Amino acid sequence: xxxxxxxxxxxxxxxxxxxxxxxxxxxxxxxxxxxxxxxxxxxxxxxxxxxxxxxxxxxxxxxxxxxxxxxxxxxxxxxxxxxxxxxxxxxxxxxxxxxxxxxxxxxxxxxxxxxxxxxxxxxxxxxxxxxxxxxxxxxxxxxxxxxxxxxxxxxxxxxxxxxxxxxxxxxxxxxxxxxxxxxxxxxxxxxxxxxxxxxxxxxxxxxxxxxxxxxxxxxxxxxxxxxxxxxxxxxxxxxx
Numbered sequence: 001x002x003x004x005x006x007x008x009x010x011x012x013x014x015x016x017x018x019x020x021x022x023x024x025x026x027x028x029x030x031x032x033x034x035x036x037x038x039x040x041x042x043x044x045x046x047x048x049x050x051x052x053x054x055x056x057x058x059x060x061x062x063x064x065x066x067x068x069x070x071x072x073x074x075x076x077x078x079x080x081x082x083x084x085x086x087x088x089x090x091x092x093x094x095x096x097x098x099x100x101x102x103x104x105x106x107x108x109x110x111x112x113x114x115x116x117x118x119x120x121x122x123x124x125x126x127x128x129x130x131x132x133x134x135x136x137x138x139x140x141x142x143x144x145x146x147x148x149x150x151x152x153x154x155x156x157x158x159x160x161x162x163x164x165x166x167x168x169x170x171x172x173x174x175x176x177x178x179x180x181x182x183x184x185x186x187x188x189x190x191x192x193x194x195x196x197x198x199x200x201x202x203x204x205x206x207x208x209x210x211x212x213x214x215x216x217x218x219x220x221x222x223x224x225x226x227x228x229x230x231x232x233x234x235x236x237x238x239x240x
Contacts, residue, residue: 003043003045005041005042005043006040009046009051010051014093014094014096015053022040025039029054030051032050034050064097064115064118066090066094066099066116067115067212067217068089068112068219069112070110070113071110071221071222074086074107076101077104078100082107083107086101086115087099089222089224098117100115101114103125106188109204110203110205110221111205112206112207113206114209115224126185132235132236133181134181134182134183134185134209135180137180137204137207138177138179140200141199142176142198143176144172144177148198152178152180152194154166158189161186165184165186165193167193179207180193190204191204212234
């Protein structure tokens, strides 16, 4: 990767405008690889670059790929209307980087949410053509019956959908919980499918996307982590 001046590097990482980033350097608030940096024109190789701003350590990342355990009553929007936005759970720098959710979870749906500032990644992960399975655990108002599971596997007709939508897999977890796997990402799909099958979804949690499991990440509600290449590879569609 070509070299970047220190001010441009800081700007690319979400620390504000170039003017503000220059001021940070001139005020002595930045170190690079453990050494004080006072010249914003310093040319740097950004690969594996470690720097600090206000004493907090960062590693240069051309793009960020994030997994978040979304809690309840958080909106997956950069402009939330009724609840705090999901970006309030992340460092302020990510707002400057224009990090955004990959798809959306309803404000009352919890669990695994991907976020990034890589437009190509967001587009690819959001495309219905990829057929990446998403795994949910739904809590139901009425008991989970064999008939309910069979209806979900066979497919239910939703309003404004041209054809019935079916679960890729569906299984009982407990008397009032079921695990359902979908490849589509329709609006309120799990809730609407349960309603069409004669039950009601009272709580919903996404526990996996592709082979990336929320439990394996060890994130409490509201916590997040960077995804490494091995974890990103788990988001690929399963082989036929």
